[in-house]
Amino acid sequence: xxxxxxxxxxxxxxxxxxxxxxxxxxxxxxxxxxxxxxxxxxxxxxxxxxxxxxxxxxxxxxxxxxxxxxxxxxxxxxxxxxxxxxxxxxxxxxxxxxxxxxxxxxxxxxxxxxxxxxxxxxxxxxxxxxxxxxxxxxxxxxxxxxxxxxxxxxxxxxxxxxxxxxxxxxxxxxxxxxxxxxxxxxxxxxxxxxxxxxxxxxxxxxxxxxxxxxxxxxxxxxxxxxxxxxxxxxxxxxxxxxxxxxxxxxxxxxxxxxxxxxxxxxxxxxxxxxxxxxxxxxxxxxxxxxxxxxxxxxxxxxxxxxxxxxxxxxxxxxxxxxxxxxxxxxxxxxxxxxxxxxxxxxxxxxxxxxxxxxxxxxxxxxxxxxxxxxxxxxxxxxxxxxxxxxxxxxxxxxxxxxxxxxxxxxxxxxxxxxxxxxxxxxxxxxxxxxxxxx
Numbered sequence: 001x002x003x004x005x006x007x008x009x010x011x012x013x014x015x016x017x018x019x020x021x022x023x024x025x026x027x028x029x030x031x032x033x034x035x036x037x038x039x040x041x042x043x044x045x046x047x048x049x050x051x052x053x054x055x056x057x058x059x060x061x062x063x064x065x066x067x068x069x070x071x072x073x074x075x076x077x078x079x080x081x082x083x084x085x086x087x088x089x090x091x092x093x094x095x096x097x098x099x100x101x102x103x104x105x106x107x108x109x110x111x112x113x114x115x116x117x118x119x120x121x122x123x124x125x126x127x128x129x130x131x132x133x134x135x136x137x138x139x140x141x142x143x144x145x146x147x148x149x150x151x152x153x154x155x156x157x158x159x160x161x162x163x164x165x166x167x168x169x170x171x172x173x174x175x176x177x178x179x180x181x182x183x184x185x186x187x188x189x190x191x192x193x194x195x196x197x198x199x200x201x202x203x204x205x206x207x208x209x210x211x212x213x214x215x216x217x218x219x220x221x222x223x224x225x226x227x228x229x230x231x232x233x234x235x236x237x238x239x240x241x242x243x244x245x246x247x248x249x250x251x252x253x254x255x256x257x258x259x260x261x262x263x264x265x266x267x268x269x270x271x272x273x274x275x276x277x278x279x280x281x282x283x284x285x286x287x288x289x290x291x292x293x294x295x296x297x298x299x300x301x302x303x304x305x306x307x308x309x310x311x312x313x314x315x316x317x318x319x320x321x322x323x324x325x326x327x328x329x330x331x332x333x334x335x336x337x338x339x340x341x342x343x344x345x346x347x348x349x350x351x352x353x354x355x356x357x358x359x360x361x362x363x364x365x366x367x368x369x370x371x372x373x374x375x376x377x378x379x380x381x382x383x384x385x386x387x388x389x390x391x392x393x394x395x396x397x398x399x400x401x402x403x404x405x406x407x408x409x410x411x412x413x414x415x416x417x418x419x420x421x422x423x424x425x426x427x428x429x430x431x432x433x434x435x436x437x438x
Contacts, residue, residue: 002028003035010042019046019110043106044134051112052392054385055087057377058108060118060128061142062096070120070366071096074142077363077370077408078117080354084347087378094119098127105131105139114384114395117157117377118142129154138396140377142370153396156418157373159314159337161189162196165266167423168311168335169200172262177309181210181260183228183275185267190216193266193313209259216271225278229256255283258306266313273325276310280328286310288331309333314365322431333436334426338368338409340435343424345406352408368408376402376414 010025023046029039059078061071075091082089092107094100101124108116116139119128125143132139133153140157172180180201184190190213198208212228214221226232231254233240238257243250263279265272279286285297287309298304310332317336321329341352341362351371355363363371376399383398384391403413412421425436 003030003032007035007039007042010039014042014046019051022046023106023110046110052114052384053088053112054114054391055378055382056090056111056113057087057115057117057374057381058090058092058104058111058113059374060092060094060101060104060108060116060124062100062120062124063091063093065096067096067120073364073366074118074120074370076355076359077351077367078374080351080358081371081374082378083354084350085375085378087381089117089374089378094124094128096121096124098123101125101128102131104128105135105137108132109135109137113137114381114392115140115377115399117373120158136392138380138392138399140373140380140399142373154417155399155414157376157414158369158419160418161193161266161313163418163420164313164335164337164423165193165196165264166200168264168266168313169197169204169206171333171335171423171425172201172264172311173204173206175262175309177206177262179207179209179260179262181212181228181258181263181308182208183210183212183214183225183263183265185216185271186213187216190266194264197264197266210263214275216267221271221275222278225275226282229258229279229282229284231256231282251282253283255303255305258284258308260308261306262309262311264311266315268315269318269321270324272312272316273321273329276325276328276332279308279310284308286328286331288327311335317365317426317433319433321433322428325428329428330430332428334428334433336424336426337365339424340426343410343435344408345410347406348408348410363408365409372404372407372409372412373419375407376404376419 006025006028010022013022026039026043029035061074062068063071078089090111092104094104101119105128116132116137119125120142122143125141129139138153140155142158182194182197184194201208210228214224233243239254242254265275283305285305285307287307292307312332312334314337316334352363380395380399380402384395405411410421412419426433427436
């Protein structure tokens with residue numbers, strides 16, 4: 001009886017135009033599957049009605065819970081976009097959980113948002129997009145693991161590991177490397193990057209001669225690096241004989257046969273520096289410049305060693321990479337997400353200045369991507385103004401063809417449900433990470 005009364009009161013509140021009161025009563029409808037289904041249908045009807053506020057974007061972020069730091073950094077970047085270009089952002093906490101993300105979509109609809117921006121994370125995004133599509137609200141997810149579009153009116157406004165990896169493979173091809181190795185962390189993101197790099201390399205005619213993984217949570221990475229370099233006495237007779245002659249010190253003097261001339265190493269800067277340091281330790285020379293002195297190498301090793309170009313992912317872009325990695329990371333190339341400050345246009349430079357003034361530090365890639373994503377979402381939300389009958393549909397159409405010509409990460413455009421842009425390339429040179437010029 002209580003559930004039936006609550007449903008009747010919800011319908012009454014809806015009839016008189018009080019959507020908030022109707023939804024409060026609907027939350028009290030439980031215990032009867034038929035009534036619960038009717039309550040869910042009524043809630044969808046209430047939330048899907050075209051009572052939309054043009055220019056309003058609901059930003060779904062983990063503002064509490066274990067991912068709160070990430071949510072706050074995205075919020076900082078998005079707020080500056082609204083201050084620069086206008087429009088209104090409404091922030092809704094997902095708590096970093098799928099259930100919280102679904103509830104946040106309901107709140108976004110209740111608050112008449114024209115567009116949803118967010119959430120982050122694969123599970124949150126899947127839950128939120130399903131709910132948003134049902135309610136007819138266009139959503140631009142901020143999930144680096146959401147590859148492509150999850151359906152109509154769903155867009156990815158964040159760089160994905162696969163996109164970055166394919167850009168890295170294209171760079172290898174442009175530099176005419178034809179034999180590549182992949183050494184990645186044994187994680188979801190690591191495997192996604194490795195597979196995307198391998199697929200793109202195959203398309204470009206680059207042979208993957210070596211592929212290996214290591215435990216990103218472990219402290220013993222050396223055995224995995226040895227296996228990647230083919231340093232197994234059980235299968236390498238030459239290494240086995242060398243160790244018998246020289247004992248344990250033979251590891252320091254043995255020059256391996258290594259087939260790759262470029263190694264893609266996608267990881268964050270601290271682990272990447274550690275892994276890179278094993279290459280010269282095991283007598284695989286890293287390329288520090290366009291030309292290597294063959295006579296010097298022969299003198300140093302007694303023979304010409306394998307020489308590899310290291311190619312890193314955006315996680316390498318940290319000032320502590322160089323002191324951590326030392327000579328092992330010199331000459332490394334890094335595929336980034338955002339341009340360096342020198343390469344930014346007017347709006348990008350203004351964003352960096354405003355962020356520094358407010359937070360006392362330079363913005364990282366997270367805040368910069370959030371700035372651009374918010375700029376795209378706000379512009380699409382404005383398209384709802386003046387739309388006849390279907391303001392959210394107009395906002396979705398605008399987001400499907402949105403472009404940014406001057407932003408925090410450089411130009412980009414939404415195509416086939418995803419934001420695409422040219423990846424900037426950086427190079428480790430001395431004590432600096434500089435924009436690469438080939």
